[in-house]
Amino acid sequence: MTWDWFWAPEYDPARFVFQRLLAATYALAFLNVLNQFVPLLGERGLTPAPRFLERVSFRRYPTLFHLHYSDRLLRVVGWCGLLLSLAAFLGATDLLPLWAAMAVWFALWALYLSIVNTGQLWYAFGWESLLLETGFLAIFLGPAHTTTPVLVIWLLCWLLFRVEFGAGLIKMRGDPAWRDLTALYYHHETQPMPGPLSRAFHRAPRPLHRTEVMANHVTQLIVPFALFLPQPVASAAALAMIVTQGWLLLSGNFAWLNLVTITLAFSAMDTTLLGWLPTQALTPATELPQDGSTPLWHRAAVLALTALMVVLGYWPVRNMLGSGQVMNRSFNTLHLGNTYGAFGSVTRTRHEVILEGLATGESEWREYGFRGKPGEVTRRPPQIAPYHLRLDWLMWFVAISPSYGRGWLERLLLALLRGDRGVLRLLRHDPFHGRPPRYVRARLFHYRFSTPRERRESGVWWVRTPVTELIPAVSLDDVAPNG
Known part of the structure; x- marks a missing residue:
């Protein structure tokens, strides 16, 4: 049996963009920790983490802060995460051996998991679980001197599908304003945190609002299926999602939800659109194996990851197909195999x-x-x-x-x-x-x-x-x- 099917060199440029954008998102998240965690959740915060940790078990909320919490340790974790994120953004992980590069991405995921599982209601947002699930899959992609494993690309596309399709379903099943195309009569004005262009979006003609809603339904309910079609169709579907997410980023402030979704969309693009990126040139020639393949232990880890995500996929699939669909739910303490979605109801005032x-x-x-x-x-x-x-x-x-x-x-x-x-x-x-x-x-x-x-x-x-x-x-x- 050959392993040729396992490798997808045409997605090496996608991996390059994906890892840089993910590292930038991690950097934002850890900078957020350094700026806001202590006054909100510190020893004298609004909802002190030590009190919370006394009431919950490690099994339910796995976090290194069960060993000890102090505001000083929190800052150490924040700075470690920020520095590792910046190093990954600058490409330092591509200069490391496979095991070391994976260790960096694992550390980022584990540190942020500890933050989220200590963060209570302040970290109970869908983009936290999305960042963690995306970050966990990124551990197995490998550095630039290896060839991208196709199974991880498929898992990233499956995650992107759940993000978009789940959001589309919850809208159609939820508020009737999404079904009669009037949701944007209200949304730009009543969303959690409007941006500088939100007023202009709100004042746009109502026929344009209805067109926006219809375009949103197409992008979230139809286009995601194209992610699993042959190229260049999958790349075109990903590009449509990037445009839509960019539009959402301009119309309001949704933390890094749009950025992570855009990051995932790039993982679905092959050299058809990203072939101009000189990813291999960024790594010294002495670091490049002859065929870019990885050791057997890495291939076994990717296969185990795939099996795990297939099993965990049961819960979000059941949620999407069931009549009682819920939004942004983690079904396990590691925030893997989550269900996503937003604005199933639209606030009118x-x-x-x-x-x-x-x-x-x-x-x-x-x-x-x-x-x-x-x-x-x-x-x-x-x-x-x-x-x-x-x-x-x-x-x-x-x-x-x-x-x-x-x-x-x-x-x-x-x-x-x-x-x-x-x-x-x-x-x-x-x-x-x-x-x-x-x-x-x-x-x-x-x-x-x-x-x-x-x-x-x-x-x-x-x-x-x-x-x-x-x-x-x-x-x-x-x-x-x-x-």
Whole structure:
């Protein structure tokens, strides 16, 4: 028996692009850890990781932090992940032996798995599981001086299929606005974190909105099947997905969801579109085996990986085919063989939680400014993606239902009353410049994009009206000693 079927040299350029984009995504994720984890989940965070780890087992939440958690160790993990990511992005793994290159990609996956399994609700997003599953498959691709194993390419295409087809199914089965093509009448305005072009997308003619929805259905429900057709059809399907994901990246901020999906799409492209990339020239000739093949132990590992993913595929397939389809579900603690999907329901109106403080002796409440989520009506929504602002995203959920803030929203207000520097660094604007206010409160507002006339006359991006007081004014005197 020959192993010729095992190798796919025509996908070597795809591997090159895939690994660089994945490494860049890992770098963003670990930079996010360094910037946000401690104030959210640190020893004195809003939902402290040590308390969480005391209540759960390693079997249910495998993470190295079960051995020990400290904010210092967390930063060590974050910096190790960031440096390894940058090294992989610069191609250092291509200069390593096969086993060492695989060890680097395994370390990235294992470190980020430890973060996600400690991250509680702050890391309960579909793109976390997607990054982990993608990163796990990447371990077995091999460096540039080996030939790409075709089985891993197929598994990456299968993952891309589940991402797109699962998202398409949940839309068609969920909100009727997707079926009657009216979803984008609302989505650009009510999505979690609009971007700088979201208002323009929202103000586009309604026939264009219906066309966008129809194009989305085609891309997510029909095009994914073409990934398994011969080339160049598969490459054309992947290119269509890249264009669609780029469109989504322009219309809103969805962390690195679009970037990882684009990364997966490149793995489906052969030399038909990527043949111009000089991947082999990036590796010294002395490092290149005669035929680029790998040792038997690596081939056995790829075969075992394939068998594992076939078995794990039962759960997402059952979920997609079943009538009770759910979105973004991990069926195991390693976040492999997940189900994906987003926006099975479309919010019709936008509400925002606004945090305000009142200084001693003053009568005017001052508003705290967030980095990404809407607040000041004159501020244009910023471009955040492919970065992720976790506090801003959770505040969107609180505006939908205050129950999402149970256990941490009150601690956020307490941190503002105490002038917690870590929490304040998560915000864009502290109206008290580090000197804590006497009182803080949370108010709920209705937001909508301004009309062209309102924009011309007053320069506002948003028009807002108060709805209710979510949390009445509270001071440190009102907080219990164990608060």
